[in-house]
Amino acid sequence: MKILSNGSAYGLRALLYLAAKGDTREFVSIGEISEQLDISFHFLTKVLQSLSQKDILVSYRGPNGGVALARAPETIRLSEVVLILEGEDYFEKCLLGLPGCGDQAPCPMHYRWKHWKASIRSEFESTTLADLKEPELLKHLRWAT
Amino acid sequence: MKILSNGSAYGLRALLYLAAKGDTREFVSIGEISEQLDISFHFLTKVLQSLSQKDILVSYRGPNGGVALARAPETIRLSEVVLILEGEDYFEKCLLGLPGCGDQAPCPMHYRWKHWKASIRSEFESTTLADLKEPELLKHLRWAT
């Protein structure tokens, strides 16, 4: 049961790493992040690029360059990130991946599915990076986020 | 947000179709199922084969052959089917797809994730084919399950 692609997971981990570095609004190189989190540098670069294009990150080239959160962690919702990385239709997709149905034509799983999805969606929408960056938990970021 | 592969979704739809056909323990050809549910015949055949090997379906070759539920719908839990089609580690997998962590080394998402997963898992484990086969809902099986 995997609800996020690798790319989204990498993106979230990187954002949490940045949030954990504290409020110093310095740029952190993607090299450092990829090394600390043990993620392929090139792949992570691509993922973070799409976050840079969407006002989640700002980036800066050259020595001492890197990426930084574009906004305060309190204002970056997990749902935003996921919608960018998984596609805007992320929460529209069905349990069974089928189009053309819904409340008017519910399948046997419909109401259960709808309930689960709403619950997860609401958590994603109400949780920000700041909510997740307790230092205690972030110790395990390498393996765990 | 898709939590099942196409193959699993097809397998579940086919099982619900069989359950909906009623208690007549006749064999239903895969051709009929694939046609009614608009699923590739050959692909569905492969999916149903793995269910036949695991005591979910029984199959019979030749004219008037096909597949039938191996047990009463009341005894076939969704979790069984999903574990067969997605792999036994389905409920072990993490939100972020990472190994080597858990309660001892929780990541920032761990407890939320654990809660969601437990809820969905428990629904899959406590729901049987019989619970889903209300005729009202099964009208829409073609598009909707």
Added chain:
DNA sequence: TTGTTTTAAGATTTAATAGTCTGAAAACTG
């Protein structure tokens, strides 16, 4: 200016999922 560090952009390769096809083997029909 020349060289170094870093992100940007996109082509390319690899791996996993999804789907197709072929040739059997089992069971029936006449």
Added chain:
DNA sequence: CAGTTTTCAGACTATTAAATCTTAAAACAA
């Protein structure tokens, strides 16, 4: 028996996701 219908087994192809590689562009440093 020969011919038909069906599942079985596995090779094959296609599509998508994941990861890698290459070249450029921006920024700095000496």
